[in-house]
Amino acid sequence: MTRQTTDELPAASRGASAARTRAAVIGAAANLFAERGYRAVSLRDIAAAGGISHPGLLRHFASKDDLLRAVVEQLDEVNRHVASDGATSLDAFVQVARQNDASPGYSRLLLGLVGIALSPCHPEHQAVAARYEMAREGFAEAFRQFAAEMHSAVDADAEGIRMAAAWDGAQLIALYLPEVDVPSTLGRRLATLGAATPRELMTPLPPAASAPPAMSGADSDGYASGRARRAEIVAAAAERFAADGYHLTSLREVAAAAGTGPSTLVHHFGGKQQLLIAVLDQQEAELAGMQDDGGSEPGRLWSLPQRVQHHLENASQCVRLQATLRTEAVAADHPAHEHFARRYRARIGDYATAIARAQEMGSVRGERDPWFEALWLVALSDGLHLQWLYAPAAVDPATLLTGYLDELRTA
Template sequence: MRVGGRAESSERTRELIIEAATSRFAARGYRATSLREIATAAGISHPGLLRHFTSKADLLGVVVDRLSQPVIAEGGEDAPRLQWFVDAARRNAATPGYVELFSGLLGVGVGASSPVHAALAARYAGVRTAIATVLAGAGAQPDPSAEAARLAAAWDGLQLISLYVPEVSVPDALAAGLAALGGEVDAALPVARIAPSEPSEPIGTPAGYSAGRRRRDQILEAATSAFAHAGFHGASLREIAELAEVSTSALLHHFSSKRELLLAVLQRRDADAAALAGTPSGTDPVTRLRRAVEVARRNQSEQAGLVELYVTLCAEAAAPDHPAHGYFERRFRNTINAFGSAFAAVAADGGLAEGRDPWLEGLWWVALWDGLQFQWSFDHDQVDVAALLQAHLDRVLSPAQ
């Protein structure tokens, strides 16, 4: 074989590997995918793959580099600038596997030790700058940098939500949100109310004796740390038992499987979040919404580990076969419905700014909050989740509120 022909063949094989990895990461997630699976999908042997990529992390870096392309493409001179974002969202939605891949990789990159943390952090900074430039050119916002952070966050949050609540159209919701900001965009369909879901049943039964309850709590603390750092697929029961300083058999006495342990961790996180919120039933909706901002502020300062757990797992669980997929689907449906109902109650009292749709605001609020938590996970210094949420809420509520 000619040297040039050998090089071309090697490059074709490399491209096949990257395409296979991109497809498998999108379908199953990075942590659930092995190099052997990727090799099989690419039609080569495992040793053959290793001649091109020495590790899964090496391959992941290439996939992330290719994903980090320009977010928007400028339209013609007559195209409204804010319409560019909607057009980009439509391209993303029409590209098979893009949303699944991007959302899943965000969870992989959260921890500072992740091989792609720095690349994704740089991508976020670049995205905010690019969006701010467009917003400044459009002359639509007094603070383009802050609005760019919110818009990028809501966009990411909408993409993630759409993987759990498929009736959410990211381009339509983005267009509606931009129109509410006063942007000139193509007309979008109204955002429908997201139906709530039945809450999940409690996982396991706490031990009756104090020693048993303490041991169960030890296991949940260890599992929370392990899942936040390595995700569900990357953490083993043996490692969790070692962190908890118990035997694996003792762990399995309290939780019969890793799946059961994961769901118990998520339910405990919800209980901790509810305790942190501390909003009594019957509280007026404006107070509930403002209380949510305070919860975000306290999460940043006091609950960084729980934020990392949440963003890691909700991104990883977007894969339909993940054991926590159903949990997050229920959580998104119920949370969006709850905030939508709160905004609807505010609107009924005349407290919502003119032109605001309460069900869009409920969806946008959840997407914005989750997206900001992702941004904060990559850049604690530049992203103030609570302040950005507060500014958005002040704009949504009428001045009298």
């Protein structure tokens, strides 16, 4: 054996060891991110679970964001060829969705990456934006490739954007409502695009539980100065939660943004969890005001694109806050989890009632399933909001929602 060969063996061995360590760290991170949520996990937690020191982990991954991207890329490899020559029909979408469901934690990890990088200043923002652009183009190309499977009215480019958005929205909903099955949801939508009707109607979702009463502070009904101070704190907390999420935001940061001290926050709200509830209560009040146009149920259905456009133009911070918290609160122990689960049930139920009423009035096609269309509408709306936050010039939620609603209407 030559000297050169013996010198190469230790290097090869070190390379294999490094690869095993990297794989172990990615596996540990995937498990922890899926179980507890991205923002609730630290690099030290991952190092301990992976059997490596914190400095040793940093030799493989410079940051937690870098590690999350590696985890998602590993899980996402199967999706890279949805519109490839190997795909023989639009059912390839359903097959990919089934593969995703079979990968533990896939949806949580993917949406965790989307949720942390919403700010254009985030180092992963451009990578996620590029991923979304590739998905939109890939879906549109697939719709063009398999145009013979669809009715002639389908706009491949617009439907590609809608499919990419609604797929993410459906995955998000399923993390709050486990009875929602993403592959079958995509299959139903593809059947509709192909002018087919699913044999069975979707099982109606159980009704939402009553919302708990709005959180009130010690002096919410007292002096005007106390109410004003509470409002300032809630506004500051909303801004910080939108930027960094719940777990990474401290009371000290909120206090500094509100121009006060942590003890004042504790006096008014008791702690960070109660402050989050107050922020959510405020958001609900704002959303209710924007959605209440005083019209009938079908009228509110048809006016959804206009309300969404108003929301994007006048409450963009609210859009970002809702997206940040929805993608973060998928963990069952997150203090906002039940809030969003309840809200999803209520929204889907309200739209199902509106669509059924529109069918009775003859303004929605009779063969459409009200509960499925309501689920798809909510998934589409939330997914379009996410895409808009990454590509406001390329994604027009109001116009894309209008196209979907026009499809629902009778000729």
